[in-house]
Amino acid sequence: MPPLEQRKVCHDLADVLDASAVRDLYAQIEPLVSEATLLTLNAAAVERLGTQAVQLLVATARALEMNGGRLAIVNTTPTFREAYADLGLLAEFDARSIVNAEKDTDG
16 A cells, blocks of 8 residues: 655644633644644744643644654744643653754745
8 A cells, every 4th residue: 555645734823822722723723633744833933832732732743643644843932842841741842843943844
């Protein structure tokens, strides 16, 4: 069986991703999660990242991986990294974050 063709999708995250923003975030990224999708989230604007948003991002990464896709997070802010660190998820953060210089510029 030939490998599935992967589609690349990029999405900019909002500046505030707290509990009140999770429903909107889900509505924005859920349609982007499909089989063999390479989803890149641009976190450059993120000033606040709550626990529920981190949980959604972790679940999104796992859903993509189960379907042969991948989640990458680029341009992360110190606030973004701190939210993952506060939850003991730095390994998860490191697995998803991409240094700006390594960012895929195709999309």
